[in-house]
Amino acid sequence: MRSTWSRPGSRAKARSSASRWRRTSRMRKRSPAGPTMRIKEIDDARVIIVVASDIENDVPIIDLRVKKAVTKRGAKLIVVYPEGVDLDRNPHTVHIRNAKGAAAAEVRKLASHELLKNPGGPVAILFGDGHGSEDMNELAAACGDLAEQVGGKEMPLYRATNERGALAAGVAGWDKLDGVEAILSWGPPPTAGIPRSAKFIAAWDHLPRPGYESAVVLPAATFAERQGSYTNVEGTVQFLRPPIPVQPPLKEGWEVLCELGAALGVRLDYPGIFPIQRELASKVPAFASLAQPPSPDPAPPPVLVGPAHP
The missing domain is CATH 3.40.228.10 (Dimethylsulfoxide Reductase, domain 2)
Known part of the structure; x- marks a missing residue:
């Protein structure tokens, strides 16, 4: 018996991510107030x-x-x-x-x-x-x-991974970057696109991406090596505990930002990721659960209850 939702074949949809994700300030997404x-x-x-x-x-x-x-x-x-x-x-x-x-x-x-x-x-x-x-x-x-x-x-509803968290933190603006001459992009290129005015482009990323052909790319830790937090679509903030330790000379993102800030004359004296998260928790209500570090104990394994609950 065919499910109501099944269909023959697959429906592939070709989308242009650049055009789909363009925003103006009038259409900007915001994190929910509550x-x-x-x-x-x-x-x-x-x-x-x-x-x-x-x-x-x-x-x-x-x-x-x-x-x-x-x-x-x-x-x-x-x-x-x-x-x-x-x-x-x-x-x-x-x-x-x-x-x-x-x-x-x-x-x-x-x-x-x-x-x-x-x-x-x-x-x-x-x-x-x-x-x-x-x-x-x-x-x-x-x-x-x-x-x-x-x-x-x-x-x-949020389509991008951790988009709700980025909005709550105020780092997910989609305005155009026309006139900007120097760009440091954390991960993928800006959703508004790299402007023609850019004379210098640097990126912290672990993947080759369109738009970075002439960029200075700093090697980044992968998602499996990063500490931090993740906010799901319903607003639940979860700690990220990487299963793979970062191998020198690679550094974690917070270390790279602190060193970059020091080079630019910005004082960022954080000894680790948890002080950063506690400060974020004190300033942004959506991240209040980060005030306490995660338990060092691993999560308990799921309990299997018969064939109906694999």
Whole structure:
């Protein structure tokens, strides 16, 4: 028996990351001001609203939760998105195809929708950024108003790894860099693209990337060697404990930044990663859980309970 969500073959979507990720200040994403919906709460939703996101490709882990809630637990589904999505394969999906940039206007009409007049339980409102096509201030406000009207909970969707954490820390701006003459890029090239005005480009990275052909590339530790933290899509901050120690002469990122700051006359006297995290925790509420270092004990192994719980 074929699942409602299955399909022959795979649907490959070619995207231009540069054009998809361009932002203006009017459309800039921001970190949520307070707690948002938890991923596990999607399971109990009676109506799920997905706005400005193709969750199959943007946030696959959320896509699986939504499909489980719909197919296994009978949740109703409303999609607000300009194009066809995989969720349309469910014959009961209500798909409202908005014009690009008009998702907020469609959301404001939803309170009177038949499915939301008496949802019969929790309502989940999941919203993305339309790949840069939506005014995020307007869309977030519309989703917040809808949540109040129908008793729902919201979850902003982030496509990039640790994007929510970067936004909370204030280091995920997407403004263009026109006029900038010197760039130090931490990891991949800037999402706004490297401007023609740049005369000097340096990068701290462990992979060859387009845009770095003429850059001075400093060897970086890989993700498996880095200490730090990771903020998932629901806002949970987790410590990163690398399974592989950094081998000299390679250095950790915080060491490189401290040395670079000293060379530029900026005083950065941090003896290790934990003092940096404690200072961040004291200044940014979203990172309050970093105030205490992680337990030195390894996480307990999962308990296996029969064939239904591999």
